Amino acid sequence: MHAVAGLLRGAAELEVTPRGVRPHRLPAWVGEQFPDGQLQSMESQPSGVRINLLTTASTIELVTHPTRIAYTGVDRPRGRIDVYADGELLVRDVLDGGDRIEVDLATGTTAFHPGEPHTTTITGLPPGRRRFEIWLPHNESVEVIGLRADAPIEPDDTPRPLWVHHGSSISQGSNAVAPSEIWPAVAARRAGVELRNLGFGGSALVDPFMARVIRDAPADFISVKLGINVVNLDSMRLRTFVPAVHGFLDTIREGHPGVPLILISPLFCGIHEETPGPGAIDPSSIGTGKVRFTATGTPGDVTLGRLTLQVIRRELASLAERRSADKNLHFLQGTSLYGETDAAELPLPDDLHPGPEAHERIGVRFADYAFNGPFQRRRGHP
Structure with missing residues (x-):
C-alpha cells in the first residue's frame, strides 16, 4: 500500500485518522479560531484535490472511506472519483459505501450510519509510463486509506502555474x-x-x-x-x-x-x-x-x-x-x-x-x- 501524502495536490493539510489520511482544504488554525460547523464540513470535502502520479503500472487501486451528508427523502447524487491518464478521462467511479450522516429536514434530527470503504480500480492499462491525475470528490469527505499498483509509483512534480x-x-x-x-x-x-x-x-x-x-x-x-x-x-x-x-x-x-x-x-x-x-x-x-x-x-x-x-x-x-x-x-x-x-x-x-x-x-x-x-x-x- 503506497503512501499518498507526497502525491496529493490542492490540500492545505492532511489529518491522520485511524484509517488513513483525510485531506483538508483549510489549515487547522482556521477551525481553532472559528469552529463553524458549516465551514468545517465544506472544507473537509476535497473539492479540487487531486492525487498526481507517474507510473508504468497496468493496474492501480485507490482505497478510500467516504463520509457524506444525506437528507431524508431527498435525492442527492453520490460523489465520484475521476481518473485521468495523460489528460484523458479514463475512469469515472461513483462512490458507494462509506459513512452516511442523515439529516431529516422536517424534524432537524440527525442519524449516523456507518459503512464500508470504497475501492476505485483502474486496470487493463497498456504498457508505458503515464501521468495520472485522480480527482477526489467535491461533495463528500474522504479518508484516503491507500494506493496499490503493480509497478512503482512516483510523484508527478511537473511545474505548473x-x-x-x-x-x-x-x-x-x-x-x-x-x-x-x-x-x-x-x-x-x-x-x-x-x-x-x-x-x-x-x-x-x-x-x-x-x-x-x-x-x-x-x-x-x-x-x-x-x-x-x-x-x-x-x-x-x-x-x-x-x-x-x-x-x-x-x-x-x-x-x-x-x-x-x-x-x-x-x-x-x-x-x-x-x-x-x-x-x-x-x-x-x-x-x-x-x-x-x-x-x-x-x-x-x-x-x-x-x-x-x-x-x-x-x-x-x-x-x-x-x-x-x-x-x-x-x-x-x-x-x-x-x-x-x-x-x-x-x-x-x-x-x-x-x-x-x-x-x-x-x-x-x-x-x-x-x-x-x-x-x-x-x-x-x-
Missing part, C-alpha cells in the same frame, strides 16, 4: 456531476494550471481569516468571487460589506502585491437579483425529493443598506474602479459567466446552483477570459 480561487458553493461544485467538472476544475484543466480551490458552500462571507489563508498561500494568480453568500445569510449591510471587501483585498495584497487578482461579482440568480436574504429551503420542496431554495426578504427592499445581487454587482464594480491604482486588480461581472440569458437556457436546478452544463460553460468562459487576459502574462511560470 498555481491558481488560487475562493468562492461559494458554486465554486465548490454544487450540482456538478463530477469533481473534474466543477467550473474551477474545467477552467484549470483548459488552461493547464494547478488549482487550489477555496470554494466553500455557504461560506464565502468576506471572512478575514480566509483573506489571510490566501495571503499566505503560494499563488501565481488569484480570483475571489464574493456576494451570493452574503445575501444568502443576510450577514451584512452595504456600509459593512464594501469596507470588508476592501480589507479582504488589502490583506491578500500583503502577501501578493503584484499577483494578478480577479474580483468576480455574483452569477445571475433570479431569487436574489432584487430580493434580499436570508435565503432558505423552499418549504414546498420538502418531501418532493428535490430541494429548492427561496429568498425570504422583501422584493425591492434595499433600504437601510440591505443587499441584493444587483446592489452587490454595482458596488463591487465601483470598488474596483476606486482601486484602479492597482494595475493587477481586474474586475469581472459574474453575469458574463452566467447571466439571465443563460438562466433561461440552462435554469438553476434548485434556483440557486448551476447544473452540469452550466458549470462547463462557466469554466470555459472564465478560462478564456482569465488565461487569455489578466493571467496571461504569467503563464508558463512555475
Whole structure:
C-alpha cells in the first residue's frame, strides 16, 4: 500500500485518522479560531484535490472511506472519483459505501450510519509510463486509506502555474456531476494550471481569516468571487460589506502585491437579483425529493443598506474602479459567466446552483477570459 501524502495536490493539510489520511482544504488554525460547523464540513470535502502520479503500472487501486451528508427523502447524487491518464478521462467511479450522516429536514434530527470503504480500480492499462491525475470528490469527505499498483509509483512534480480561487458553493461544485467538472476544475484543466480551490458552500462571507489563508498561500494568480453568500445569510449591510471587501483585498495584497487578482461579482440568480436574504429551503420542496431554495426578504427592499445581487454587482464594480491604482486588480461581472440569458437556457436546478452544463460553460468562459487576459502574462511560470 503506497503512501499518498507526497502525491496529493490542492490540500492545505492532511489529518491522520485511524484509517488513513483525510485531506483538508483549510489549515487547522482556521477551525481553532472559528469552529463553524458549516465551514468545517465544506472544507473537509476535497473539492479540487487531486492525487498526481507517474507510473508504468497496468493496474492501480485507490482505497478510500467516504463520509457524506444525506437528507431524508431527498435525492442527492453520490460523489465520484475521476481518473485521468495523460489528460484523458479514463475512469469515472461513483462512490458507494462509506459513512452516511442523515439529516431529516422536517424534524432537524440527525442519524449516523456507518459503512464500508470504497475501492476505485483502474486496470487493463497498456504498457508505458503515464501521468495520472485522480480527482477526489467535491461533495463528500474522504479518508484516503491507500494506493496499490503493480509497478512503482512516483510523484508527478511537473511545474505548473498555481491558481488560487475562493468562492461559494458554486465554486465548490454544487450540482456538478463530477469533481473534474466543477467550473474551477474545467477552467484549470483548459488552461493547464494547478488549482487550489477555496470554494466553500455557504461560506464565502468576506471572512478575514480566509483573506489571510490566501495571503499566505503560494499563488501565481488569484480570483475571489464574493456576494451570493452574503445575501444568502443576510450577514451584512452595504456600509459593512464594501469596507470588508476592501480589507479582504488589502490583506491578500500583503502577501501578493503584484499577483494578478480577479474580483468576480455574483452569477445571475433570479431569487436574489432584487430580493434580499436570508435565503432558505423552499418549504414546498420538502418531501418532493428535490430541494429548492427561496429568498425570504422583501422584493425591492434595499433600504437601510440591505443587499441584493444587483446592489452587490454595482458596488463591487465601483470598488474596483476606486482601486484602479492597482494595475493587477481586474474586475469581472459574474453575469458574463452566467447571466439571465443563460438562466433561461440552462435554469438553476434548485434556483440557486448551476447544473452540469452550466458549470462547463462557466469554466470555459472564465478560462478564456482569465488565461487569455489578466493571467496571461504569467503563464508558463512555475
